[in-house]
Amino acid sequence: MTSKKNHIISFLIFFSLISIISPFFQCSQLTNTEYHNFVATNEFKNLIREEKISKCATCHQKEYENELKGPHTSAYQKLLEHKSFVNSNKYQCVYYTNEVNKSFDNCTGCHAPQNLYETFLFDSINKQDEFITKLIQIGHPRPNARTQEVERFTGIDCLSCHFDGKNIISLNHKKLKSDSIPEFQTLQTITKNNLVCYPCHFDVFKTINPEIAIRRTGSVLCTNCHQERNNIGEGTHYYYWQHDEPEKINSKLFLVMDDFHFSVLSSKIKGEIIWDNTTIPHKISPGPEMIMKCEVLDEDSNLLGSKIIRINKKKDFDKEMYEPLGKNLLLGEVGDDAPLNGIPIKYDVDLSDGIRAKIFKISLIHKSQYWFPDSLGVLSAVRFYPINN
Ligand code: HEC
Ligand code: HEC
Ligand code: HEC
Numbered sequence: 001m002t003s004k005k006n007h008i009i010s011f012l013i014f015f016s017l018i019s020i021i022s023p024f025f026q027c028s029q030l031t032n033t034e035y036h037n038f039v040a041t042n043e044f045k046n047l048i049r050e051e052k053i054s055k056c057a058t059c060h061q062k063e064y065e066n067e068l069k070g071p072h073t074s075a076y077q078k079l080l081e082h083k084s085f086v087n088s089n090k091y092q093c094v095y096y097t098n099e100v101n102k103s104f105d106n107c108t109g110c111h112a113p114q115n116l117y118e119t120f121l122f123d124s125i126n127k128q129d130e131f132i133t134k135l136i137q138i139g140h141p142r143p144n145a146r147t148q149e150v151e152r153f154t155g156i157d158c159l160s161c162h163f164d165g166k167n168i169i170s171l172n173h174k175k176l177k178s179d180s181i182p183e184f185q186t187l188q189t190i191t192k193n194n195l196v197c198y199p200c201h202f203d204v205f206k207t208i209n210p211e212i213a214i215r216r217t218g219s220v221l222c223t224n225c226h227q228e229r230n231n232i233g234e235g236t237h238y239y240y241w242q243h244d245e246p247e248k249i250n251s252k253l254f255l256v257m258d259d260f261h262f263s264v265l266s267s268k269i270k271g272e273i274i275w276d277n278t279t280i281p282h283k284i285s286p287g288p289e290m291i292m293k294c295e296v297l298d299e300d301s302n303l304l305g306s307k308i309i310r311i312n313k314k315k316d317f318d319k320e321m322y323e324p325l326g327k328n329l330l331l332g333e334v335g336d337d338a339p340l341n342g343i344p345i346k347y348d349v350d351l352s353d354g355i356r357a358k359i360f361k362i363s364l365i366h367k368s369q370y371w372f373p374d375s376l377g378v379l380s381a382v383r384f385y386p387i388n389n
């Protein structure tokens, strides 16, 4: 009886708290200061897209340069490369090629979108809660593609995320106390706080484990982990990705590798790798694959045993693509997805002579598509761990 009463009281406190703090949720707001007045001029409206972005660059040089090196600017370019690859004679999977050609315009919605706050997210500016409630019920939200080919080459650009057609939208999130309380992080709240990422990365949102994210960074903001920060903690607008240039090495990658622990079992002819995920707070996106190539070495670097661990979504995504692909499966090998429930995944490794095991080596390879051959992967990082026998 008392516990029921306590429940009701904590519910009341919870809801009054929510109603007090909700007016302060401010992740997207209009900013219409004089330095941005030029966006209303005809001169600006008549520029082609690339020139508009160059205009932003005149005052926001740092953001611009970092965007150019990151994933979003090249999103359309990568999509074109993909299409031309699957249509070349280097690639032989007719049903996949047909699907890419058929749904290309659909793909372009995420890879060269219309300005999100002018179109897809427009209603979120004034009626955020109602909008988000509806948005998260849609199975596959899709921004519309920019229609003219010449307008597409800037990929996902400043205007895609920051312009509603009249004003510049600021996306700075004011941190609240409730941001660091896992129980308060419903899908609705996480979407609200990262709304501009949702339309294209909704698969990731739907699986996020707030506890892991909060433990690592204090809140569930995508940019906490994915955006580079300068030495005083400000975002630089560089988003780490699988094609990082050498001068933009992502130290967070190593943390993923640090979660793989190796030990030799008492038989000495077997070892065990335990993946205890404390780093990735969400499942992987449908397309990409991370390969952990694990090797057990002796002190002269002779190979005693090895294991390939694949992290991908093949188990689920093949099912989703089965009908669109004319009842066919994508290629590639089934892998594991990141464990988010605190239960580690275990892998056996056969060893030729476990007594000599001294070094556990991990090579991390990134692939854009699990259904493409491993030879198209890029080696992102190599790490060595001592083995205590
Ligand atoms: C004439 C200079 C100038 C141009 C051109 C310019 N901005 Fe700004 N912008 C500023 C200044 C000044 C600020 C405020 C200081 C800051 O955050 O850097 C600002 C702030 C911003 C902010 C953050 C708003 C906030 O309140 O946190 C965004 C987003 C932004 N600009 C986007 C753009 C985009 C997109 C373009 C191109 C369409 C653009 N700006 C072009 C001068 C400019
Ligand atoms: C809902 C939005 C969305 C749609 C629709 C979409 N993509 Fe993507 N695409 C993404 C995201 C997000 C990524 C980044 C995933 C990652 O690497 O983690 C991506 C990555 C890619 C990449 C990898 C680029 C690289 O860096 O190598 C290719 C190629 C690609 N998509 C092709 C396609 C094709 C072909 C279609 C249509 C059949 C398509 N995409 C439809 C969101 C989308
Ligand atoms: C994928 C969406 C996206 C794109 C593309 C994008 N921004 Fe941003 N921008 C954001 C987010 C999110 C923030 C909030 C900053 C944070 O969370 O650290 C932001 C913040 C800003 C700010 C405020 C100061 C800062 O750096 O935090 C400025 C200025 C800005 N952006 C300018 C630009 C310009 C100029 C471009 C194009 C070169 C651009 N943005 C492209 C999402 C985007």
Ligand code: HEC
Residues within 6 Å of the ligand: 071, 072, 074, 075, 076, 078, 079, 109, 110, 111, 113, 143, 156, 160, 196, 197, 198, 199, 200, 201, 222, 223, 226, 239, 240, 241, 242, 243, 288
């Ligand atoms: C309009 C769709 C769109 C929006 C909005 C968007 N993304 Fe992306 N994102 C993509 C696509 C498409 C790619 C793949 C681009 C490529 O590889 O060329 C991508 C790539 C990425 C990657 C790199 C993945 C890799 O391959 O390593 C990260 C990280 C990322 N996005 C985070 C974010 C965050 C955080 C936000 C919100 C601030 C955001 N994105 C907003 C579509 C989008």
Ligand code: HEC
Residues within 6 Å of the ligand: 194, 197, 201, 204, 205, 208, 212, 213, 214, 216, 217, 219, 220, 221, 222, 223, 224, 225, 226, 240, 250, 252, 253, 256, 279, 280, 281, 282, 283, 284, 285, 286, 288
């Ligand atoms: C606590 C840190 C953290 C937070 C918060 C986080 N991620 Fe990630 N994310 C990771 C790590 C770690 C990886 C895997 C390492 C890598 O490849 O960079 C990853 C991988 C990715 C990738 C590339 C691989 C894939 O699965 O496609 C994308 C895209 C991505 N995250 C998007 C997001 C979005 C969108 C959000 C916000 C809803 C988010 N992440 C929140 C840590 C985080």
